[in-house]
Amino acid sequence: MxxxxxxxxxxxxxxxxxxxxxxYWEDTRFHETDLSRYHNKLYSLVMFSxxxxxxxxxxxxxxxxxxxxxxxKKRMEGYNTFEPMGYDSFGLPxxxxxxxxxxxxxxxxxxxxxxIRKQLKEMGAMLDWSKELATSDPRYYKWTQWxxxxxFEEGMAxxxxxxxxxxxxxxxxxxxxQVVDGSCERCETExxxxxxxxxxxxxxxxxxxxxxxxxxxxxxERTKTMQRNWIGRSEGTEIVFTEENTGEKxxxxxxxxxxxxxxSYLVLAPEHPLVESVTTPDNRSEVDDYIYQASxxxxxxxxxxxxxxxxxxxxxxxxxxxxxxxxxxxxxxYVLVSYGTGGVxxxxxxxxxxxxxxxxxxxxxxxxxxxxxxLKSDLNKGAFExxxxxxxxAEFSGLNSKEGMKKVTxxxxxxxxxxxxxxxxxxxxxxSRQRYWGPPIPIIFCPKCGEVPVPxxxxxxxxxxxxxxxxxxxGRSPLAKSEEFVKTDCPKCGGKAERETETMDTFxxxxxxxxxxxxxxxxxGPWNPELAxxxxxxxxxxxxxxxxxxxxxxxxxxCMFLNDYGLLHFDEPFLKLRHQGTITRAGAKISKSKGxxxxxxxxxxxxxxxxxxxxLMFMGSYSLGGDWxxxxxxxxxxxxxxxxxIIEKHSKSxxxxxxxxxxxxxNKNPDLDYRLNLTIKxxxxxxxxxxxxTAVAALMELLNDLYKVDEQNAMESExxxxxxxxxxxxxxxxxxxxxxxxxxxAGGNPSVFNQKWPEYDRSAxxxxxxxxxxxxxxxxxxxxxxxxxxxxxxxxxxxxxxxxISKHLGGKKVVKKIFxxxxxxxxxxx
RNA sequence: GCCGGAGUGGCGGAAUAGGUAGACGCAAGGGACUUAAAAUCCCUCGGACGAUUUCGUCCGUGCCGGUUCAAUUCCGGCCUCCGGCACCA
Numbered sequence: 001m002x003x004x005x006x007x008x009x010x011x012x013x014x015x016x017x018x019x020x021x022x023x024y025w026e027d028t029r030f031h032e033t034d035l036s037r038y039h040n041k042l043y044s045l046v047m048f049s050x051x052x053x054x055x056x057x058x059x060x061x062x063x064x065x066x067x068x069x070x071x072x073k074k075r076m077e078g079y080n081t082f083e084p085m086g087y088d089s090f091g092l093p094x095x096x097x098x099x100x101x102x103x104x105x106x107x108x109x110x111x112x113x114x115x116i117r118k119q120l121k122e123m124g125a126m127l128d129w130s131k132e133l134a135t136s137d138p139r140y141y142k143w144t145q146w147x148x149x150x151x152f153e154e155g156m157a158x159x160x161x162x163x164x165x166x167x168x169x170x171x172x173x174x175x176x177x178q179v180v181d182g183s184c185e186r187c188e189t190e191x192x193x194x195x196x197x198x199x200x201x202x203x204x205x206x207x208x209x210x211x212x213x214x215x216x217x218x219x220x221e222r223t224k225t226m227q228r229n230w231i232g233r234s235e236g237t238e239i240v241f242t243e244e245n246t247g248e249k250x251x252x253x254x255x256x257x258x259x260x261x262x263x264s265y266l267v268l269a270p271e272h273p274l275v276e277s278v279t280t281p282d283n284r285s286e287v288d289d290y291i292y293q294a295s296x297x298x299x300x301x302x303x304x305x306x307x308x309x310x311x312x313x314x315x316x317x318x319x320x321x322x323x324x325x326x327x328x329x330x331x332x333x334y335v336l337v338s339y340g341t342g343g344v345x346x347x348x349x350x351x352x353x354x355x356x357x358x359x360x361x362x363x364x365x366x367x368x369x370x371x372x373x374x375l376k377s378d379l380n381k382g383a384f385e386x387x388x389x390x391x392x393x394a395e396f397s398g399l400n401s402k403e404g405m406k407k408v409t410x411x412x413x414x415x416x417x418x419x420x421x422x423x424x425x426x427x428x429x430x431x432s433r434q435r436y437w438g439p440p441i442p443i444i445f446c447p448k449c450g451e452v453p454v455p456x457x458x459x460x461x462x463x464x465x466x467x468x469x470x471x472x473x474x475g476r477s478p479l480a481k482s483e484e485f486v487k488t489d490c491p492k493c494g495g496k497a498e499r500e501t502e503t504m505d506t507f508x509x510x511x512x513x514x515x516x517x518x519x520x521x522x523x524x525g526p527w528n529p530e531l532a533x534x535x536x537x538x539x540x541x542x543x544x545x546x547x548x549x550x551x552x553x554x555x556x557x558x559c560m561f562l563n564d565y566g567l568l569h570f571d572e573p574f575l576k577l578r579h580q581g582t583i584t585r586a587g588a589k590i591s592k593s594k595g596x597x598x599x600x601x602x603x604x605x606x607x608x609x610x611x612x613x614x615x616l617m618f619m620g621s622y623s624l625g626g627d628w629x630x631x632x633x634x635x636x637x638x639x640x641x642x643x644x645x646i647i648e649k650h651s652k653s654x655x656x657x658x659x660x661x662x663x664x665x666x667n668k669n670p671d672l673d674y675r676l677n678l679t680i681k682x683x684x685x686x687x688x689x690x691x692x693x694t695a696v697a698a699l700m701e702l703l704n705d706l707y708k709v710d711e712q713n714a715m716e717s718e719x720x721x722x723x724x725x726x727x728x729x730x731x732x733x734x735x736x737x738x739x740x741x742x743x744x745x746a747g748g749n750p751s752v753f754n755q756k757w758p759e760y761d762r763s764a765x766x767x768x769x770x771x772x773x774x775x776x777x778x779x780x781x782x783x784x785x786x787x788x789x790x791x792x793x794x795x796x797x798x799x800x801x802x803x804x805i806s807k808h809l810g811g812k813k814v815v816k817k818i819f820x821x822x823x824x825x826x827x828x829x830x
Numbered sequence: 831g832c833c834g835g836a837g838u839g840g841c842g843g844a845a846u847a848g849g850u851a852g853a854c855g856c857a858a859g860g861g862a863c864u865u866a867a868a869a870u871c872c873c874u875c876g877g878a879c880g881a882u883u884u885c886g887u888c889c890g891u892g893c894c895g896g897u898u899c900a901a902u903u904c905c906g907g908c909c910u911c912c913g914g915c916a917c918c919a
Binding site: 221222225226229230232234236252253254255256267302304307309333334335336338339340343344345346347351352353354356423424425545546548549582586587589618619620621624626627628629631632633634635636638639641645693694696697698699700701704711771773775777778779780783804815816817818820823824826827828 | 833834835841843844845849850854855856857870885886898899900912913914915918919
């Protein structure tokens, strides 16, 4: 690092400039948006950050500074922009850090927030700090709780039994990500699965709308695809089998009703509620044993597709409604209780999983679908899963699969044994956590009245500031240790009652923060409805792609619910979404453990914050990320120094020409005129589409040309000064401190961000003389600088006169000429 | 296994309604300025071969084919890397 320092030129006085303009912006409250002015409003949002100890590197700068450039340009284009910032300060990372270090999350969060704030201020981001919020602030989570109660009132927040990961050694529930290879990440004890009563938001009620909404928003296609896959809509048939002795109905879901005649057994998931009643006394101990074994398996092991299939027979049979067949009922863990009905009809001839199972347990493999279109099947080797023609299927034989599925389902419907059905992969959102650092769920358990919501006027239910925030030994939330917190009176009957001690998932906090930004101090509700009406939804949302199906799905769900509930006027919160890529260093992912973290402070001290921020833009395209190189940043430092020097040199003349208008300039140097207008076009378009790297390159080309003009042409040229002035405007959103300084040096009044964004002159881009290329058989043989409208004939003649071209034609016959106006002439010879 | 994204000089990366591959920058080499260094400025910079004053020929965008006057770009088949999903019936 110190070596690099010696290599760098004495640079423009960035320290003085940076602090001068930062002070100016603060003194004039320049970045505070007047939200009462909503004409041409533009709500530009970056996903707020998680102030845990591990993430204090260049990622923040990258996430915020580049969108800030985009937004600054929009401001110059006349938009009234709003760019807020806050902290997702509740949640696991902060709490785990606290458990590790013993420092209370309240303390570590405050420290980290200060650091992030300082870092972003140094970047010169146009963030409206008057609207800052933190989700762990009682003034915020009061309303998270309030919103929970709305969900509760509408029956959209429910408490129900669900399978969870349980560590028998730590006596606690673990999150999925804390289970490593089926074991507890702390004590390495094997995890078992337990059914516990948990709080859920019924997001599955919105499956279809979450899917449909994707069609009307401007999001990256891959993100939409991920959400679609996650929601996993599947059309099929629900078929009801009947247990032969008890008459118990056993519904199963299938997408292949056409294979119903091929059913040779039925499989229930080990956790299926009917397992108990269908198991015969003879098979009881074997079944119980299997269920226990299955519960011991981790989610990962159980869902492993390479694992050999296992299962046991329950001893009972059910009846296939289509043909009255007697079908044995098995239990196997390859069937998931949480999908469909938790049971499947097994068709070994036409489903590979069933085939593997049937082969292992010697169950019948029936062929009911005949291949078509030259395909072949050999059921001794595996299942035939394609569509085909139904065979061995009574009156349905001869139908193709598609038709058969429809006809079979219709028949089932007519005999009351099935119907068309749509199933989703999406599951209800488990929001309760046995953790300390989150908003307490505002529910009181009363022995008489049951689950009673905390009355609105008693919100927030404050998170007690206990020092003992470690997880308890008995698997309950640490809050359960605080008697003062737990013991309360029932708001309904006044009797003795207990508070819910579990807290909410962090993703609940982040599902609505963008609504509160508009007025974080608002006291009459979670958000200010007047401002919300005018400023929402969010116009531009930028954040990492890793949030594709978590936060981005939950936030959409929240808005849909709140829209239905009458609290919001829209149901899609983020009209336009873009992701940033990840930064690597020397090709490797940046991580604390690798010790290759880029510390912004270090580089800001050396080169100034504009150089740092602009280098982040120059590294690569924003959506793909880029590779940080300690020496690469020197190129940007040189570039900004060169700009500073040329503006400084000409500042006197610039002042003189400050008010000149492009249209009024006479005797324009055509090359510079072209370059200037091309640059305006490129920079405008590239910033718009977040391709900052090529925008910077375009500015470098302009500057290189300006230096050439400056050297060659000492006489005063109005276009030259006009170009310098334009350069300042174009560079300002990328290098805001320097932009302000240069604007002032050129005689402009602050702020440069109140100036109009330059527009290019289309006619200047139509050149009189252009370069035309001559190809012979597709190979480049020469080029000419010719008049723009030159005809094919004259260009051909010109080419013939050139010896280095004509020599390739010698003795050959011209077969064809391909002329692309403005580009090339390709002469095909034989 | 399935679904996305990517593969271009020593390096980061440009350029695809098919039409001059390598913009811009870093590193490297040479030169100017300087007592010297830094900074600054100028030149060279994909490879091979042939000329020898800067020109010519051939090869070259992960690999193999195809379409075309022309392919980094389109089509088919592979390989590698990154991300996501993964027994979803």
